[in-house]
Amino acid sequence: MKKYLAAVLVGSALIPALAGAVPISSEADPALAGSTLIDFESVAAGEYASLALAGVTINGIGGTMTICTGCGGGSGSFGDVGQSLQNTGGVPTNFDLVFTAPVSAFGILGGAVNGPWVYTAYDSANNLIETLNLNDPCCNGIYHGIAASGIARVNLSGGGDWVVFDNLRFLVAAPTSVPEPTTLGLLGLALAGAAVARRRKV
Numbered sequence: 001m002k003k004y005l006a007a008v009l010v011g012s013a014l015i016p017a018l019a020g021a022v023p024i025s026s027e028a029d030p031a032l033a034g035s036t037l038i039d040f041e042s043v044a045a046g047e048y049a050s051l052a053l054a055g056v057t058i059n060g061i062g063g064t065m066t067i068c069t070g071c072g073g074g075s076g077s078f079g080d081v082g083q084s085l086q087n088t089g090g091v092p093t094n095f096d097l098v099f100t101a102p103v104s105a106f107g108i109l110g111g112a113v114n115g116p117w118v119y120t121a122y123d124s125a126n127n128l129i130e131t132l133n134l135n136d137p138c139c140n141g142i143y144h145g146i147a148a149s150g151i152a153r154v155n156l157s158g159g160g161d162w163v164v165f166d167n168l169r170f171l172v173a174a175p176t177s178v179p180e181p182t183t184l185g186l187l188g189l190a191l192a193g194a195a196v197a198r199r200r201k202v
Contacts, residue, residue: 024107025145036172055099058097062094068084077139079141087158097170104173111142113142120154
């Protein structure tokens with residue numbers, strides 16, 4: 001029995017652990033290298049309940065979102081350039097970023113921040129991946145994001161704080177081969193060791 005347990009433990013210890021989530025604090029973060037950029041320049045100015053863009057759909061929770069240039073004193077004064085995504089007057093209080101395919105990293109610039117914001121990442125089964133509790137000083141734009149495998153949706157929640165969002169970036173996760181040869185090979189070694197130990201016992 002001891003040999004059996006030892007073989008299983010040795011084999012399982014070699015299987016790589018899943019990497020944890022890592023916060024992003026710069027648009028130049030290596031986790032965002034090769035990412036898709038949404039700068040809102042090609043979006044028609046106006047009010048939107050939902051905004052379907054290349055690779056992501058942005059939903060306003062509790063009201064309509066605004067795409068505009070310079071509304072509320074933006075156009076560069078809050079770190080944005082040109083058009084930006086805003087929740088004019090603090091409505092909506094939340095934004096949902098729903099990615100067409102799971103991403104391994106996302107980031108967005110937020111300006112005119114006057115209160116705490118929470119960025120929460122979820123996987124495709126709506127399981128929590130990571131939460132960023134932010135309390136940036138007003139008013140220049142500050143970049144935040146999360147790098148983690150399998151991000152399917154991100155909620156940005158500010159409780160009524162009117163902000164300017166720009167330069168959304170996300171990196172679609174590279175497809176993984178199924179089955180993964182390294183992991184299966186290591187698991188096979190562990191099982192083979194267990195079988196040999198059991199045969200010797202009999």
